[in-house]
Amino acid sequence: MAAPHAEFDAAVEPWRRELVGYCYRLLGAWDDAEDAVQETYVRAWRYWDTFEHRSSVRTWLHRIATRVAFTAMEGRQRRALPSGLGNSDGFLPWSAWVQPYADDRDDLRLALVAGLQTLTPSQRAVLVLRDVFAFPAPEVAELLDVSIGAVKSTLQRARARLAREAPRPDDVVEPQDPIARRQLDAYVKAFETADVGLLTAVLRADASLELLPGRRWFDGVAQCVPVLTDAVGAPGDWRMEPVVANGQPAARVWLHGEPMGLAVLDSRADGIASITVFGEPGLVGRFAQPLVE
Incomplete structure (x- = not known):
């Protein structure tokens, strides 16, 4: 006889948010993560x-989710940001790009999620399970059907590669930090008032600009400023609302009154290190929760 829904829901629902975050780190896309968790719960109910x-319900669910995510990765190219693909003209479908995620956790920063996509599926899973969710090595070994020694060696390789691909800076500021808020405010006002000088004043000299779904990206303030100057248009063209994405200050964006997408800032103590603009109108609705004061 099937278990009552109430019993099942009480056991599995507390882990939904963690599972979505887990699958997002593995797959690099919010949509794919939610689909994977939905499939995980279907299998769990079955x-x-x-x-x-x-094992615990938590471990059991992560075991199912890992299998679902690994299947989803089969035959797919890794998701990336433009800076991870090389600078070239043209556009790629949204399935090629890392998607932003509405969460305030610092370990979900865009650069880290993009860096995870350069790892093998098993390296991603081991690193996230051990370093993010603090699963003991024996549980990870059981979950992945490998030896404890394999978990330890895979973790060592994953950490080393991620440190090369997405080194974690020590000068990152949180979205709620006054420094980050001033930088985001400068970004928003620069576009809403067509005064790009407000933005260039808070850009670091080595700031980068990535514009998705195009493949081109701009490295250094000398390359970024002309692009931003062209983009600001006239006062009133743009409207922006502060939000949080991937533990970073961000803004959902309207152009001429129509949803345009999302801009995510990499805020550091000495200025904005990068701006990633996702030109996908649907993101305006998905990031509907404003930045909490």
Whole structure:
């Protein structure tokens, strides 16, 4: 007899947010993560009667989610940001890009999520399970059907590669920090008032600009400023609302009154290190929760 929905829901629902975050880190896309978690819960319900609690519900769900995510990765190219693909003209479909995620956790920063996509699927899973969710090595080994030694060696390789691909800066400021708020305010006012000088004043000399879904990106303030100057247009063309994305200050954006997408800032103590603009109108609705004061 099937287990009552109330019993099942009480056991599995507390882990939904963690599972979505887990699958997002593995797959690099919010949509894919939610689809993977939905499939995880379908499978969990199907086998709930035979789940004998030899492991915790949390471990069991992550085991299912890992299998679902690994299947989703088969035959797909890794998601990336333009800076990870090389500078060239043209556009790629949204399935090629890392998607932003509405969460305030610092370990979800865009550069880190993009860096995770350069790892093998098993390296991603081991690193996230051990370093983000603090699963003990024996549980990870059981979850992935590998030896404890394999978990330890895979983790070592994953950490080393991620440190090369997405080194973690020590001068990052949180979205709620006054420094980050001033930088985001300068970004918003620069576009809403067509005064690009407000923005260039808070850009670092090595700031970069990535404009998705195009493949071109701009490295250094000398390259970024002409692009930003062309973009600001006339006062009133743009409207922006502060939000948080991937633990970073961000703004959902309207152009001429129509949804345009999302801009995400990499805020550092000495200025904005990068701006990533996702030109996808649907993101305006998905990031509807304003930045909390």
